[in-house]
Amino acid sequence: MKTMKHMALLLFAALFTLSGPGASASADAGAQLSKRDIDKCYSCHEEKEDQHAKGAHANTNCLTCHSGADEHVKVAKSKDPVKRPSRPDSMACLSCHKNDSKRMNWKFAEHHKAGVECRDCHGMHTPKVNKRFDLALWRTDKNTQLCANCHQDVLARFNMRSHHPVKEGGLSCTSCHDTHGGKQTSLVAKTAQCTQCHQAVRGPHMFEHAPAAEDCGNCHNPHGTPNRKLLTLAEPALCLQCHSVAGNRHGQTTANANGLRISSTALRNCSSCHNAPHGSGIDQHLRF
């Protein structure tokens, strides 16, 4: 392990010393159309003119994003322009939007690896129109509605009894997820994502519950579950996969008995007695 750590540090150092000229993807940014040329585009693409006027790219000319547009313009008069200008891929977008620390690792982002392009989420001309029509999302924010287009399996979990308030609009998918990054480029601990809102359970605790200190996902599914408190399994199964039950404290006698059946009063919710499952400042049994 130590060797690996040293190797990593060496690689970091090597990276810093590499200072060759940076290369970045670029569209035809240098080929600036004049206002008259843009008007040429709009003379055919009238609807895009309206859309552009409303969008964030209102002052961006067509050639900045659509490579091959100049040739397209030349042959457009033929009424059958065979050569269509390309739609910008993510690298073309990043040629302008590169100076944002949130997008600098797009190359290694989960979405990028899954073949998702910027245009799949961002409308180039106007805000993206959602493909999914679902009135149950009437209180959610626009980002969540956009995510729901593809992540139907996750959306289904918000219909479960216990769920984070995403459908209710209290949270957005982007409250937790970095859409332009991924696990490979994350610099936070597994628990840090959750404790940026749930500070009250992060401690530091004198008595930690070790699985909780490692990864909230050991016990919780953040999207939704049929169990209480986002638990991946109902109690007591969740607890008893790791813990044994001491008969002399959960059974009905004071003897060091083992093998007696235990009432569901004790088993139904372990947390009814062990009410500090994330850790305690004072009790080693995590009761309070």
Next chain:
Amino acid sequence: MNASKKLKVFVPCLTVLTAAIAQAHAEEQTGTLATTEVTVKVIGFDASGGPGAQVHGGATTWSDDRDSGLLADLDIDLKLGDSLVLERKGFGPDNHRGSLKGQAAGIGFNGYYSHLRSNGHAVDYTTRPGSADNPVDPAYFTEVGHTNSGFLSRFSDDSPEKVNYHVERTAYGLAIKFKPELLGKGSSFSLAFDGYSRDGNKFATWVAGNGDFVNGAVPAINPADPNDTHIRTPQRWRGYEKPVDEDMGRISWSLSLAPADLFQLAYDGGYEKFNHKARTILIGDFAGLLDNGVTVSPGSVDMPLHFIPDSTLTTHAVRIAKNFGDTALAAGYGMSRLKQDSYLDDVSAGFDAADRFVGKISTENAYLNVSHRVSPAVSVEGHLKYYSRDNDSSMEADGLDRDIRDEWGVRIANIESMNYGLSAMFRGLPAKSTLTVGWKREDSDRDLKYNPISAPTNIGVWPSVSLYTDSTVSDEVYLKWLARPMPGMTLRVTPSYTWANKTTLVTLPEKAFNLKTQLGYAMPNGMHLNAYYHFKDKENDNNSFADTAKPTNGPVVITNEYAQKADDTFHAAGFSLNLSPSETLTASLGLDWVQNDFDTYFFGTNRRRFETPIVFDPRGVSNFKVDTWSVSFNGEYQANERAKLSAGYTWSKSDGNLRTSGLQATGTPAESQNDKIYHTVHSLILGVDYALKKNTNLRVGYAFDKYEDKTYGDLSGDVHTLMLGLALKL
């Protein structure tokens, strides 16, 4: 007027004012497109039954009436070109939010707030021990002695009977960004403040220790026994109202540079302060609530319950990214320090500041990613990620009255993990597909601290009585196939297989097969189909218990081993179809199914795990198997130029069993009920949008939410909501 109430009044006023100013500003601009829509809403609601249908953002009036009422709210949607966007959405005083963002002269700014009330702790109260659906077991009391578990015969609810348990969370933030137009090419700097406050109350339970309560008349059971605590014991299990009052403020900053356009460099930092302001309840607070002459032991009077420390978190991170033609690199390093700021002696006179436990947690993260395009058809990638967590907390806490250090369980002093892997992507394959083949490994080590036992005691937690182990070494191979076989169609198939020689926890897989598939098809006629199927089979029998003895002054003796086995199977499938059969009609339907099927052994022991000799007894096998179905229908119909109708219905049901055979007694509640998980959710939404004038729309909406629970019947409830809105496009 408390902070929350002030916010409720202030924010709508501020948003209306901002909208008016922005509109006036827009009118002065030439060539700037401004749109403003303000919707004034009146909302009426009527709720009945339990809190199950109102867990998040359930309706209440401005005067806090939860059953029924009438209230007003406001939606604002303002856009001033690209320079200013203001939005507010209001669904009543329990659920509203707003945002403002804009840019000018190389400076971008944004702000937001959101307010949500959660009634989750009302659910906890409804299902408290001793309630109709969760009764206690009097049999615990009638056993002779009953000193150890007799407290389970009775639950004492010390909270006001009709406490309206809820927590209101208000989040807010402001950020300003100085863009390259201002700082020069490739440079930007942002400064942000984020915060929240949480107010309310929650239902908390606790169990007093055997010596926390003293005295009390000792009539019948065994008065000759000086250890007979039967008067005191049934009073030990209690519930109370725990106040919630906390806030968090975080200042973060980010600097991004591209020196001479050679590489991108980013530095992110943050300083976060969390304050727990509510009073900590002490055991002594319950003195007046005990009966039959029982009192709180003088040594326990100052014992705090559910202590939450204030804390400070500082973070720093540096990241760089660089492209060398076909090669891209990204590297980063981050660290955090979490420090405890308030202590037991701050909340209780029973503790000494000189003997504080001071909590400190440090983490370090680093990554290195390299990708290289070998040819237009092939690219390769490697990644390496490092993580460490150090618990630097002080190990001494002499101020604690109990000799708790002798009973400590497993403590993680340090975790160090390395994840690394390689992958190759092949493009231009048949069906316009790409295929990624990859392998990755997780290698983690822990420095686990077990209780240091000093002779001659035989008390302590030994590695042999814990399923926790100090390392995980697992490998995973995977394929990712993405195809676009025809225009508009996307097919993804992602199988993976994981195997591990060592697993720290049984929740980690020793063997796992995972398959994800997804089909998306945007048809030329405007229909859009999405379908998926996920499967995961995970099992682990790597970790084991062992019978352990520790004779006084003797060595630890380990005998029989018992392997735990956890087997978890997961299915999820669904589809959705969006269609527009005509220009005036849009419809969608969706179906989802999720199944969790989990088996594990239940183990009993003859005594607590820090006592020896301890003997394990495999008691049986649990089976948790629950299916959740979800169906939704939605439709929107443009009846004429003025009227648009919409309707949606969502139904969800979770149905399954939690079997604890071998361990659980038949008793209270009935086993058949206790084993069952069965609840349904219905949600119906109807809406009309009618254009009264060119710029004025009347909007009427009706929503009906119903929750039914057959296990915890008192949770069942429903709520009707009627909304009337007038939308004005200014």
